[in-house]
Amino acid sequence: MPNVEKLIALLKSHGFKKTPARIRVLEILTKSSKAVPYSEIEQQLKAIADRVTLYRLLISFEKQGIIHKTHDHLGTVKYAICSSACDAHAHHDEHVHFNCIKCSGTFCLDTVVLPNITLPKGYLANSYQFAITGICKNCMS
Amino acid sequence: MPNVEKLIALLKSHGFKKTPARIRVLEILTKSSKAVPYSEIEQQLKAIADRVTLYRLLISFEKQGIIHKTHDHLGTVKYAICSSACDAHAHHDEHVHFNCIKCSGTFCLDTVVLPNITLPKGYLANSYQFAITGICKNCMS
DNA sequence: TTGCAAATGCAACATTGTTGTATTTAATTA
DNA sequence: TAATTAAATACAACAATGTTGCATTTGCAA
Numbered sequence: 313m314p315n316v317e318k319l320i321a322l323l324k325s326h327g328f329k330k331t332p333a334r335i336r337v338l339e340i341l342t343k344s345s346k347a348v349p350y351s352e353i354e355q356q357l358k359a360i361a362d363r364v365t366l367y368r369l370l371i372s373f374e375k376q377g378i379i380h381k382t383h384d385h386l387g388t389v390k391y392a393i394c395s396s397a398c399d400a401h402a403h404h405d406e407h408v409h410f411n412c413i414k415c416s417g418t419f420c421l422d423t424v425v426l427p428n429i430t431l432p433k434g435y436l437a438n439s440y441q442f443a444i445t446g447i448c449k450n451c452m453s
Numbered sequence: 454m455p456n457v458e459k460l461i462a463l464l465k466s467h468g469f470k471k472t473p474a475r476i477r478v479l480e481i482l483t484k485s486s487k488a489v490p491y492s493e494i495e496q497q498l499k500a501i502a503d504r505v506t507l508y509r510l511l512i513s514f515e516k517q518g519i520i521h522k523t524h525d526h527l528g529t530v531k532y533a534i535c536s537s538a539c540d541a542h543a544h545h546d547e548h549v550h551f552n553c554i555k556c557s558g559t560f561c562l563d564t565v566v567l568p569n570i571t572l573p574k575g576y577l578a579n580s581y582q583f584a585i586t587g588i589c590k591n592c593m594s
Numbered sequence: 595t596t597g598c599a600a601a602t603g604c605a606a607c608a609t610t611g612t613t614g615t616a617t618t619t620a621a622t623t624a
Numbered sequence: 625t626a627a628t629t630a631a632a633t634a635c636a637a638c639a640a641t642g643t644t645g646c647a648t649t650t651g652c653a654a
Contacts, residue, residue, distance in 0.1 A: 327600095328600090328601095329599095329600060329601065329651050330651070331600090331602085331650080331651075333602080334601090350641080351640080354640095354641090362604070363641090364602080364604080364643085364644090365601075365603070367641085367642070367643080368601085368602085369601085369602095372601095381528075383524045383528065385580075385582070387524065387611095389641085408570065421572070421573065423573060424570060424571070424572065427568025427570055429549065429565060429568055429585065430565070430566070431551070431562070431565065431585065431587075432564060433590075434590035435551060435587060435588070435589060435593070436588040436593060437585050437587040438554065438585075438586050438587035438588070439587070440583075440584070440586075441526070441584040441586065442581075442583050442584075443581070443583075444570065444578050444579075445578075445579050445580045445581075445582065446572075447576070447577040448576060449573070449575035449576055452575050452576070452577060453575070468631095469631090469632095470619085470621070470630095470631060471621090472619080472620075472631090472632065472633085475632090491609095491610080492609080492610090495609095495610090503634050503635075504610090505612085505633085506632075508610085508611070508612080509633090510633095528642095530610085596653105597652105597653095597654085598651105598652095598653095599652095599653105600651075601650070602648080602650085603646105603647085603649085604645105604648095605645090605646095606644090606645090607642105607643085607644085608641100608642075608644100609640100609641080609642070609643095610639100610640080610641075610642090611640070612638080612639075612640095613636105613637090613639100614635105615636090616633105616636105617632105617633080618631100618632080618633065619629105619630105619631085619632070619633085620630095620631075620632085621629095621631095622628080622629085622630100623626100623627085623628080624625105624626090624628090
């Protein structure tokens with residue numbers, strides 16, 4: 313489903329060159345139903361790219377709004393593909409992240425409606441990061 | 454205001470011994486109106502305790518519900534004192550964290566009412582971590 | 595095909611996380 | 625008050641991740 317052509321188009325549309333490392337990272341993220349731990353990405357990229365290359369690649373992807381980064385309940389850094397509404401100007405990944413304490417999986421809950429929060433006077437909100445920790449669908453059954 | 458006697462009592466009530474390093478950490482956190490970056494705590498503890506001591510100390514404080522840990526919008530690890538309602542059995546720091554993009558400060562907004570979120574069927578919520586990124590009160594004026 | 599900006603590789607170093615073990619110390623009790 | 629002991633600390637050692645600079649390679653457009 314997420315064929316390589318689409319990924320290449322995604323790269324081009326954001327001004328990125330088509331390189332093996334970048335395609336591989338997008339493949340990994342699009343094929344996963346969960347946010348992927350940094351360590352796992354590094355592991356899978358080990359054969360085709362340097363660690364620093366991956367580091368910089370992830371930064372530029374994030375800056376361009378292709379992917380987003382999150383810390384789970386244990387502090388583990390994970391990455392996930394952004395919804396198509398994101399771009400360099402503004403991320404729109406304002407969905408809830410769910411962290412499972414059993415399988416350690418992190419899921420992007422795109423269907424959950426974001427709550428409206430009233431801040432104290434003087435504060436200006438810019439973006440929201442909501443996470444819920446608990447037991448996921450799979451681990452409940 | 455947050456005198457040392459209170460901090461010692463806090464330690465004792467959680468089964469901790471009264472040691473210079475532990476008292477110092479509590480002093481730092483109680484005197485700060487913001488969550489304190491790990492690097493800053495380490496810097497201030499450098500003279501009186503080893504890095505590993507601090508590491509284990511923070512872990513045990515967190516486990517006992519004396520302090521809580523958070524990642525700001527840039528991923529920086531910060532610590533803050535827990536409200537008195539917390540204990541080893543269950544943290545009750547279910548307040549919103551506000552991360553300022555100007556001063557990089559992280560504030561615990563205890564007065565903000567937590568929103569009610571409806572999860573998809575099959576998910577079981579356990580705890581919530583809500584953060585808002587923007588411009589804080591001080592930086593707005 | 596060539597030229598250039600983008601992307602990568604490599605070296606080097608900083609910060610933070612983590613474990614094991616020997617030693618010291620705070621607090622209890624004899 | 626001295627002895628006992630579990631808690632706390634120090635130190636060594638190592639792993640993982642973050643970060644910068646610079647030389648080299650490569651994708652792509654002219």
